[in-house]
Amino acid sequence: MTSGYIGVSVERDDLAFLDGTACYVADVDREGQLYARVVRSPVAHARILDIDVAEALAQPGVVAVITAADIPETRIPIRLPMAETPYTHLFLQPPLAREVVRYVGEPVAVVVASDPYLAEDAAELVDVDFDELDVVSDILSATTQGTPLVHAEAGTNIVATVPLGYGDVEAAFARADVVIRDRLRMHRHTAVPMETRGLLAEMDHGTGVLTLWGAAKVKHFTRSALSSMLGIERHRIRLVENHVGGGFGVRGEPYPEDFLVAFLALRLGRPIKWIEDRAEHFVATNHAREQEHDLEIAATADGRLLAFRDRAWCDQGAYVRSQGILPALLPALHLPGPYRWEAFSVETRGVLTNRTPVGTYRGPGMTEATFVRERMLDKLAAELRLDPAELRRRNLIRPGELPFSFEPAPITYESGDFPAGFEHLLDEVGYDDLCKQRQVRRASGEHVGIGFAAYTEIGAIGPFEEARIVPRSDGRFVVHVGVASLGQGVETVLGQIAAEKLGVPMDAVSIDHHDTEKLADGFGAFASRSTTLAGNAVALAAEDLRAKAAARLDVPAGEIRFVQGQVREPSGRTIPLAEVGEGRGRFDKPHPTFSFGAALSLVSIDRETGLVKVLRHAVLHDVGRAVNPELLRRQLAGAASQGIGAALLEELLYDEYGQPQSTIMADYRMPTVEELPDIEVIVEERPNTANPLGVKGGGESGMVGTPAAIANAVADALGVEGARVWRLPLTPDRVREMLRHH
Amino acid sequence: MPHVDQHLSGDWLEADESVRIRLVANDQELPVEAPPRCTLADALRDNGLKGTRLGCEQGSCGACTVLLDGRPVRSCLMLAVQAEGGRLETVEGLAAGGELHALQRAFHDHGALQCGFCTSGFLMLAAGLLREEPDAGRERIREVLSANLCRCTGGGPILQAVLAAQRELRGGRG
Structure with a gap:
């Protein structure tokens, strides 16, 4: 079969997971590697008076201990322009806490040792003198008068206010037969993939390239972020995606540890490995979801929805991380849902609390x-006896x-x-x-x-994805894409699209999503975008390759076939596929x-x-x-x-x-x-x-x-x-x- | 370097002082040199058997499940020295003679894995169960599988896969 793959449940190749040979980042080792252990804040809000690393440094096997004083003044940037406002930079997270810690789990220091057990022992001995401050422990108290400030210098705990409006809300409410109003709260929870995060960084002193294994989701952005934070050119940083034990939105964003592990590999000239433990994961990796809505719905007596008003407090945690104000923006965009409202007005606020920062989790x-909307609709139905x-x-x-x-x-x-x-x-x-x-x-x-x-x-979600299809001399095709595989089977899906559009068997196609070196740009795997964005880019790249091949033989693109490393047209003329070059596609998605x-x-x-x-x-x-x-x-x-x-x-x-x-x-x-x-x-x-x-x-x-x-x-x-x-x-x-x- | 047995009679070991431990994994000698506080999971992984995964190191997720003398154990909660002399089975030994175990095939057929991180642990848990209790009923199998966590599939497809493998294994027994 050489076509008709799209729409077919092609089986995924999952042998490596079944026989234990899959290689996650914890399974990667480099000669001479050292192990990093992050020292984290045990308190939610405090001034750091002093950090004494002497005892930790004196432990057997310990090579280095770093604190904020050892790293450049830098912060983790926001990934999406739509999620950035003029004020968000006030709340970005430094890789190690400077002067103040703002949540339990915030990185304060890193211990590097020859063995992970010894690194963990020594980390216990880093002595931090904290002067504790009052805490914002809930989204509602974040905005009340006289509340403590999570970032005192910013003067507010409000990161962003997202107003959205449509139609004449006052007029619609004035016509309503029924108005119901309630408060609803979604709680804090998160993805908890079975594999914790992990990173391994190594500087190749011959090529001057820093390689970071353990990347996922948004490899190209993380490379850009590290480039600016470390002050080295983008082409000297390579991010490699290994097998990934689940992502669901939280894994693969640039985190403090991405900077710290890369920084230490540069500073110490040795490979540095860090594998997050599960207790760390629960305080270090993005949390999600917590928000409270004050929602008011207006309807007619016969059950026609007219309008709604919503005010919401959306938890951002203690810092704005790489996803910016998405915790406040995305709920606003989804409140209307699939219903025909005449009008609505929404105001969601992203607020700071002294808790683990919030990012995106599936949906x-x-x-x-x-x-909140569907609960209210059921309340309305009950009110209307419908x-x-x-x-x-x-x-x-x-x-x-x-x-x-x-x-x-x-x-x-x-x-x-x-x-x-x-x-x-x-x-x-x-x-x-x-x-x-x-x-x-x-x-x-x-x-x-x-x-x-x-x-x-x-x-x-766009803005775009690119794809390259590189024919190999053995007749196979390597498809380079910028999205990521997190266990969802995207490599199978993209392989189907490539094979169908090239007119070749599935086993002639391999999908490469592993390495930032293979593709100039890529936006990654989030927002249910991989099949739409990368899939269409792959289809365009296949068309491009067919068009280039057809042009060489001077026939229409529909008439050529790729057979055993050759391009063949109907009368039997062939040219070697290797002479055609590669197919390139870019799919733009502004909306x-x-x-x-x-x-x-x-x-x-x-x-x-x-x-x-x-x-x-x-x-x-x-x-x-x-x-x-x-x-x-x-x-x-x-x-x-x-x-x-x-x-x-x-x-x-x-x-x-x-x-x-x-x-x-x-x-x-x-x-x-x-x-x-x-x-x-x-x-x-x-x-x-x-x-x-x-x-x-x-x-x-x-x-x-x-x-x-x-x-x-x-x-x-x-x-x-x-x-x-x-x-x-x-x-x-x-x-x-x-x-x-x- | 002393063997661990030599210390059972009284000499104290330092926390990071290595000893020799004789492990037998998948019917092969696996000589390990590790400190006594080294977990079984780390000892296996540091000695080439990386198919055993570590998901929590708290005994909750079960990704590190291996069989010790036929019984499932959390290798993150056990010290390597405790497995001295025991017969270990890990995911690397499941396929025999190049042919996948019925469970491995059934996991593939039923979509019982996505990211694959929990798979080794579930395979070993199920392998132990089906050998120990070949006629286990659906509810018993469900109960045992609830010992481990799978975040991608939720576990329903894993139950289907284990039931399918059980049917095949019983059929094979005639």
Whole structure:
């Protein structure tokens, strides 16, 4: 078979994971390497009076100890222009704390030793004298009068205010028959990939090139960031992606450790290895999600949505990291969702607290916005005594209204059929039957509930991706791309696109996403963008290679074939493929694509314990076109599994002193096969008109509606008391508390 | 360098003083020189068996699961010296004679892995279970698999894969 790969569930080559030969960064070793251990702040907010490294330095095997005094004055930059404001630079993080520490886990010093055990021992002996300061331990107190300041010199704990508006909100509210208002809170949780972060840096003194293994997600940006922070040219830094044990948004951003490990390799002239341990991971790697919304919705008596007003406090943690103000911007963009509002006004604020900085986790902003909006829609349905499905039906934007824009808010829905998608979900799960079952089970005394959520998901964010297809003399093709593989199977998907567009077998194509040396630029793997951006770039590069080859033989591009290292045209003339050069493609994407998704959950509650059990959970997503349906389904199911964990189990708790309470996996409970049902996945393919392949993003969608659907299902199961479901996770103690009033 | 046995009778070792430890992994002698505080996971990984992964070093995630005398252990919570003389099995020994184990094939067929970091641990956990309890029911298998964490798939596909491998292994037994 040499074509027809797109749309086929080609099997992924996963042998290296099955036989143990996969090589993650911890498995890479370099001759003469030393081991770094980061000394972290044990307090949430304090002035550093003194750091005494003498005892640590005197320990066996210890080679160096560095503090802020040993490194240049530099800060980790923001990656996305859209996430940067004139004020964000006030809150950027230095690689090592200078004068003040602002969260538990903030790097204060680094110990380098000949052995990781010895490095860890010595790190315990770095003596830091702290003068503790008052702490901002919650998003709401961050903006109250007289609150402590996380960054005193900035004079405020507000990083950014994101206002979004559409239509005449006052007029719409004035016409409303019903107005409901509530506060809703999404809690702090995060990705927790099974592999912690890790880095290995080595300076090649012959070539003058610094290599950093352990990169992921945004290799090219991290290279640029390191270039400016270290003061060496970009071409002298090479980032290498090894096998990656999960990312989900948190791994592969430039972190303090990326600078520190690279800096130490330069300073000491020896390879430096750092593998994050799990307790560090829980305080050092980006957290996500925590925000509170004050949301007010106006509707007519017959269930037509008119307008909403939202004010939100979105936690940024103690510093603005490489994703800038996305924690405040993304929820704002997702509050309207797939509904036909006449007007809305949104003001989200990114606020600082003395806790681990916040970045993006799978479905960022959209998961939070979907939770608050969909909870409120269920409250509205209850108020109007309307079936929650019917309320949504009446308000989903119709296909004839697309493309639909909420201008001046930068939200445009290009393609899709939201009502058909929603009905598809209800049909697949048998909603009417499910409602009958609910009646029967309730009659026998069970607490069962149904909940759903509809949403839009931003994806396929630009600005562009490039691809190079390099023919080799043995007839194979190497495709260089700038995105990253985090276990999602993107190399299989891009291989399918390349093989189909080149007209060659899959096994003649290999995808190289490992090395910044192989491609001048790349933006990476985030925002469900890899298949859309890199996929279209690969398709263009294949077309370019075909066109170049055809031009050499003076025939139309459609007539040539690539066979065993030759380019052949129909009459039999050939030229060696090696003479054609390489194919290049660049796909620009000035606007993101929003796609439609929906989730439905059936839950039961144990009356004695308050334990919520998810009996059925279904997610639907319009992916435009599924390049590899099976791999996509696995992404959707995996994302939904994480969403169930977020809704019921996982929470990064802090006490009033800013001390983290969840720093081991035993405290941060993630779902296992015991807690999860088999996820039902429904894929819709309504082609995207905005790119040649017709694809939309898909890697995050299963997450986006899941916490909302589960919260709505639990509220439904609780009956009247369900109105009190305003925050997550719905742990047994919280649910039992609500049951008591039942 | 002393052998670890020589110290059992009284001499104290320094924390970072290496001793010789005789490990047997996948039916092969694995002579290890490591301090007594070295974990079994680190000893295996430092001696060429890197397929055993470390996900938490707190005994929670199970990525480091290996079999010791047929029983699953968290190799991050065990010291290498404690495994002295025992028979270890790691993911590297699962495929026999170049042919993948039924579990490895089933994991592939059922999409029981994405990033692959938890896979070695799940394979060894399941291999131990299916050998010890070949007729384990679905709920028993689910219970055992809940000992380990998989962040990418959630674990449902892993359960399907283990059930499929069990069917095949039982069929093979006739």
